[in-house]
Amino acid sequence: MKNQLLKSMIAAGAGLLALGGIAANAGPLADRVAAGEPIRIGFANEIPFAYPAEDGSPKGFVNVFTIGVLKKMGYDKIEPVQTEWGGLIPGLNAGRFDIVTGGMNILASRCENIAFSEPMTKVGDAFIVAPGNPKKIGDYKSLADGGAVMVTGAGYSNIEAAKAAGVTEANIMQVPGPTEILAAVKAARADAGAGTYFTMKQLADSSGGSVEVTDPNAMPEDSFNWAGIGFRKDDQDFLDKFNAAMKEYLGSEEMMKAVAEYGYAEASLPGDKTTEWVCANR
Structure with a gap:
């Protein structure tokens, strides 16, 4: 009886390990991070919002801002993924990357398909x-x-x-x-x-x-529009933590210094509009 119970426990444990492996590869962002996988940031070649340097590293003020927030959260394992603009939302939902950093305006039509962080800039x-x-x-x-x-x-x-x-x-x-x-x-x-x-x-x-x-x-x-960082809707737990860290980082001396070279200045800050308001009004 004991041997049968032990075998059942071993089998159940193996099943959980297998499921954990699947989640690490294709599950929510929190699962990828817990498994030690890099956070994949997707962006197009949109100067000065987000674009690749000659060596492929992420440049642009939205990339710099996002990486700054992630570092505040304790994450520095980042993998840049460049694609065309039209492939950002489909690629995010297909799991090709985890976050969209390309300077994407928050619009009602987009809010139906992905979740946005709170606004990080007002864009004319x-x-x-x-x-x-x-x-x-x-x-x-x-x-x-x-x-x-x-x-x-x-x-x-x-x-x-x-x-x-x-x-x-x-x-x-x-x-x-x-x-x-x-x-x-x-x-x-x-x-x-x-x-x-x-x-x-x-x-x-x-x-x-x-x-x-x-x-x-x-x-x-x-x-006028407000841009945010895009996440899959099933990553709301990670997004909530991102928003909390972003609240302290946005507009800070550290952040403004990091984005200054891309033309982001105090006038670029988003003001008091929330993502909920923008989704309802844009």
Whole structure:
């Protein structure tokens, strides 16, 4: 009887070990961390939010911020995973990475699919246009009124904003990312390239004067967004701990010093808006 009980206990223990191995490879983020696996951060090439250095290491203020919060939590085993912007949410939910750091705006449509941290920055949109802004493009309504062609990245929040202002599907060109946005405007295949002010300013600054950036303050208040860090919904336990650590880190002298080189300043802080509010209003 004792031998039979011992065998049953051994079998049960082996089963638990096997399940633990499965959880370490494919389970929630907390299980991966407990098993000693790296935290995989997914991002696209979105300067200055998140992008790879020449050696593949994560750069950009959202990456730096996220890594800073994780370090405060006691985690420094990080694995960067670069993908195209449109693959971030599908890749997160498919388990190809654990956190999305790419400077993703919190939107109601995205809140249905993933969980967001509390906002870490307030983001205004802007356009890159030909020098002198010949079509007088300042906001999405001016695009619609002038029948202008807008180019932006596949999956960008600018698509929803443009459609809401009356820009037709036929006048919205979608490309993989910033490099292609700049190329389309320079080649006059599009009248305006749309993205966040951070990204559009970087494109204009790097263009040698071939394009200029519009004033983000010309945009209506409801076009401003808040960006957060994306998690799978079944990682809410880890996200709660992340938010707690983030509350102490956001806006601290340590954090502001770390992100300053990417253009993030005090005006970039998110203010008092919560993720719950943003999910309901954007």
